[in-house]
Amino acid sequence: MKEITGYERKDGRFGIRNHVLVVPTVSCVNGVINRISREVPEAVCVTHAHGCGRGGLRDLKILFRVLSGLVHNPNVGGVVLIGLGCEVSSTKALYPLIKDAGKPVDIFNVQEDGGSMQTSEKGAAAARRMLAEIRTQQRMPLSWDKLLVSMECGGSDAMSGVTANVAMGAVSDWLVEKGATVMFGENTEMIGTSHILARRAKNEQVAGEINQMIDRAEKLTRDTMGDLASLVISPGNMDGGMSTIAEKSLGCIFKGGTTTINQVVGYGEMPTEKGLVLQDGPGYDGDSMAGLAASGSQIMFFSTGRGTPAGFPALPVVKVASNSRIYEAMKDDMDVNAGSLIEGKPLAALRIEMIDLMIRVINGEETKAEANKMDVFTFMTVNPPM
Amino acid sequence: MKDNIMLIHHRDNVAVALRKLAAGEKAAAKGVDEINVLEEIPASHKIALRNISAGEEIIKYGETIAVCTRDIKIGEWVHTHNLESKRWKK
Numbered sequence: 001m002k003e004i005t006g007y008e009r010k011d012g013r014f015g016i017r018n019h020v021l022v023v024p025t026v027s028c029v030n031g032v033i034n035r036i037s038r039e040v041p042e043a044v045c046v047t048h049a050h051g052c053g054r055g056g057l058r059d060l061k062i063l064f065r066v067l068s069g070l071v072h073n074p075n076v077g078g079v080v081l082i083g084l085g086c087e088v089s090s091t092k093a094l095y096p097l098i099k100d101a102g103k104p105v106d107i108f109n110v111q112e113d114g115g116s117m118q119t120s121e122k123g124a125a126a127a128r129r130m131l132a133e134i135r136t137q138q139r140m141p142l143s144w145d146k147l148l149v150s151m152e153c154g155g156s157d158a159m160s161g162v163t164a165n166v167a168m169g170a171v172s173d174w175l176v177e178k179g180a181t182v183m184f185g186e187n188t189e190m191i192g193t194s195h196i197l198a199r200r201a202k203n204e205q206v207a208g209e210i211n212q213m214i215d216r217a218e219k220l221t222r223d224t225m226g227d228l229a230s231l232v233i234s235p236g237n238m239d240g241g242m243s244t245i246a247e248k249s250l251g252c253i254f255k256g257g258t259t260t261i262n263q264v265v266g267y268g269e270m271p272t273e274k275g276l277v278l279q280d281g282p283g284y285d286g287d288s289m290a291g292l293a294a295s296g297s298q299i300m301f302f303s304t305g306r307g308t309p310a311g312f313p314a315l316p317v318v319k320v321a322s323n324s325r326i327y328e329a330m331k332d333d334m335d336v337n338a339g340s341l342i343e344g345k346p347l348a349a350l351r352i353e354m355i356d357l358m359i360r361v362i363n364g365e366e367t368k369a370e371a372n373k374m375d376v377f378t379f380m381t382v383n384p385p386m
Numbered sequence: 387m388k389d390n391i392m393l394i395h396h397r398d399n400v401a402v403a404l405r406k407l408a409a410g411e412k413a414a415a416k417g418v419d420e421i422n423v424l425e426e427i428p429a430s431h432k433i434a435l436r437n438i439s440a441g442e443e444i445i446k447y448g449e450t451i452a453v454c455t456r457d458i459k460i461g462e463w464v465h466t467h468n469l470e471s472k473r474w475k476k
Contacts, residue, residue, distance in 0.1 A: 157430075158429075158430035158431075159430055161447075162392060162394065162402050162430065166394065192471075193449075196449050238465075238466060239428075240430050241402070241403075241428065241429075241430040241431035241432060241465070243432070243444075243451065243452055243464070243465050243466050243469055243471075244451050244452045244469070244470075244471040244472075245471060246449070246450070246451045246452070246471065246472070247446060247447075247451035247452065250446065250447040250449055250451060251447070254447060341392070342392075342404045342405075344388060344389060
């Protein structure tokens, strides 16, 4: 077994990357972020569409949990936070959640820092300074129990649940055995499997939380989709051989492996248990990835059959193709070909290949999505804009 | 003979076709006795690994995915025409 290494953070967690994150509190200042990104391309600059103009506090809480979760993510070594000044999600309101991040966090507000151009200059200077500062940090040996690995599936096809997710499940079981934490979300893709997941819960309380989470997901799906709710399993799914929602969901939950479920966390919340953990997050890939990253994941596996190139800012995302056709067709985007199982490669051999790749990625090798800078940043919202 | 179906869990009574299977072919996978394919089975669809009676559960991933609505013979296609969901009724 090869050694794994990472950057030790003040809170005891380890990053496997050392990025400077440049992030806005509100969409009004996205232009400032874009300017900084042109001036300091080595920084991880993200924009989003939120921060103001929504009724109810739930969206604000989600936004703050996502932003503070990303600031705290151990792959982030320093943060430049850009605010406007008059927004609901102001830097001042966010500050209490990030002041103890244990890493440099510089805050600028466009209305107080001389407008967009001067704020861009200040933000770029801060990002450059932080990059120089954190470059001196050395990688240290890292134990597997410091690792939070997320499992995601998106752009699925009929083989996703047969090849890619089964292979990722085998890696999940290996990681849990090594003492790591493995997490997956996408509650809509758990519908129909309550009894199976609840049976695997470590105690009655966790079993109850699993049932409640999936019941809520099913109710929300029925309420929002009405007569179309059954399309959660779509005609396309059925053409591909899926017969029931339980069958489709089983293919999804297989990516987390077969071990005991030790905890259910909310969207973007940090797990406190090791082993397998479920996240109460949405099925949409982009929103789901943000929740998993905000929870502190350092690395993610992402299975796809139709082929999505999506990665995530500051987080290496390992793309697992479910079939050889899409692996070949999107070779620049795919890291693993789980379609090889169809051609006769034993699961044990594919698992070893994926673990080797994971170790190389942990130690710094770029995934395809990282090299291509295919970062996607979007997150869950619950209310319409007002 | 090269595997052309996949058994996901040892408890399963169906396997997944790795390519389109034609009637009259043999289907084979690790952990499964060779079976005769009785009708065309599209790629990634399910084939019965044993006779399944109406009312019996269809097992895939080691779990119940549906209930069989009419007798299915070993080697037949298993899909929405001969099973129903236990829960998601329109």
